[in-house]
Amino acid sequence: MGTDLAVPPIYSPFREAIHPQYQDIDQQTALWAEKFRIGSDELRGRLVRHDIGGFSARILPEGREEVVSLLSDFVLWLFGVDDGHCEEGELGRKPGELSGYLSRLLRVAQNPEAPMLLDDPLADGLRDLRRRVDRYGTAGQAARWVDALREYFFSVVWEASHRTAGTVPDLDDYTLMRLYDGATSVVLPLLEMGHGYELQPHERDNTRVRAAAELASFIITWDNDIFSYHKEAGGKDEFWLNALRVLERERGITPEAALDLAISQRDRATSLFLRLCERLRADASPQLRQYLDSLASFIRGAQDWGITSVRYTTPHDPARFPDAFRQTPVDASPEPLGISVVDWWWDLIPDGVRTADAEEPHSGR
Numbered sequence: 001m002g003t004d005l006a007v008p009p010i011y012s013p014f015r016e017a018i019h020p021q022y023q024d025i026d027q028q029t030a031l032w033a034e035k036f037r038i039g040s041d042e043l044r045g046r047l048v049r050h051d052i053g054g055f056s057a058r059i060l061p062e063g064r065e066e067v068v069s070l071l072s073d074f075v076l077w078l079f080g081v082d083d084g085h086c087e088e089g090e091l092g093r094k095p096g097e098l099s100g101y102l103s104r105l106l107r108v109a110q111n112p113e114a115p116m117l118l119d120d121p122l123a124d125g126l127r128d129l130r131r132r133v134d135r136y137g138t139a140g141q142a143a144r145w146v147d148a149l150r151e152y153f154f155s156v157v158w159e160a161s162h163r164t165a166g167t168v169p170d171l172d173d174y175t176l177m178r179l180y181d182g183a184t185s186v187v188l189p190l191l192e193m194g195h196g197y198e199l200q201p202h203e204r205d206n207t208r209v210r211a212a213a214e215l216a217s218f219i220i221t222w223d224n225d226i227f228s229y230h231k232e233a234g235g236k237d238e239f240w241l242n243a244l245r246v247l248e249r250e251r252g253i254t255p256e257a258a259l260d261l262a263i264s265q266r267d268r269a270t271s272l273f274l275r276l277c278e279r280l281r282a283d284a285s286p287q288l289r290q291y292l293d294s295l296a297s298f299i300r301g302a303q304d305w306g307i308t309s310v311r312y313t314t315p316h317d318p319a320r321f322p323d324a325f326r327q328t329p330v331d332a333s334p335e336p337l338g339i340s341v342v343d344w345w346w347d348l349i350p351d352g353v354r355t356a357d358a359e360e361p362h363s364g365r
């Protein structure tokens with residue numbers, strides 16, 4: 001059984017929105033999963049009930065339908081990897097074998113014509129996803145997508161080494177791992193494709209823009225850790241990684257205190273995200289403005305999906321969730337979190353004051 005931890009309404013200043021074709025998209029994803037036989041029959045039967053189409057329709061509420069559908073199939077595919085192999089499968093406890101398998105999958109993503117993994121449903125599904133990435137994205141975006149898959153794969157191998165050893169990483173390592181193992185960065189190229197533009201490298205890789213994307217990953221995965229705690233703590237596996245569990249261990253605090261601390265961290269990250277986006281918008285191209293809007297939709301979409309999907313509400317053993325969000329943060333501090341791998345985000349806007357003075361970071365950082 002899951003825990004009885006009650007999650008209060010969390011701070012979300014973002015607008016709720018969903019693509020009007022969300023039901024069709026969700027049904028198409030169920031058909032796609034069946035066609036490619038993603039995951040075991042049992043896992044697939046669960047995944048197609050998780051409203052992954054609705055989640056994707058919230059990430060790109062005004063995006064082109066074909067790309068929302070591609071994103072939806074891709075997210076289900078990612079759960080085929082993350083649940084099917086990493087968290088519930090044998091490879092999740094064999095980091096060496098897992099890295100070999102994921103390297104082969106990566107080659108399929110990069111060169112779908114290569115005659116590899118020919119009897120592997122996830123590889124077949126990935127070939128189809130790559131074909132559609134090529135159709136709706138540029139060569140550069142396809143390459144970014146493959147690179148992002150590599151960083152996700154690399155992080156789940158790190159996670160598998162902890163699972164094998166039964167160790168829980170410290171907060172710094174967990175924060176770094178979580179920027180990638182929540183598979184948020186692999187979604188970013190699809191945000192561009194969803195609206196048919198390509199960010200210039202000097203925009204996308206600008207330090208502040210990258211920090212905004214990383215802040216979105218942090219908020220989405222911390223929120224996931226809050227909303228999936230019930231499912232993860234109550235799961236069959238005694239090994240699971242979650243920010244609350246990391247905080248409990250590191251600080252020697254109760255789950256209730258860890259929940260409060262995680263909420264305070266994600267609130268401060270949300271406030272910084274807002275300030276950073278406001279600053280970036282002042283001289284952003286229309287494409288960059290759309291990208292920042294999509295990051296906000298990604299955050300809000302993960303929240304709306306997180307409190308409603310049966311993946312997390314687990315009706316057979318109900319999680320105690322809020323049914324709304326709050327408009328003000330519990331913790332409005334403009335100070336960094338004291339997590340060395342991400343504290344530099346706060347240096348980009350000193351003390352939250354909007355000034356165009358000598359504090360501009362070097363553009364190439």
Ligand code: 3E9
Nearest residue numbers: 075078079082181182183184221224228302
């Ligand atoms: C998320 O972490 C694992 C990803 C592979 C799920 C696929 C989702 C996305 C690409 C979008 C990001 C959305 C999130 C993080 C909700 P974890 O903790 O294994 O997810 P779980 O659903 O099991 O809590």
Ligand code: MG
Nearest residue numbers: 026048049051
């Ligand atoms: Mg469904």
Ligand code: MG
Nearest residue numbers: 082086087181
């Ligand atoms: Mg996972």
Ligand code: MG
Nearest residue numbers: 082083087228
């Ligand atoms: Mg999981």
Ligand code: MG
Nearest residue numbers: 224225228232
């Ligand atoms: Mg989770």
Ligand code: MG
Nearest residue numbers: 232240241242
């Ligand atoms: Mg997990």
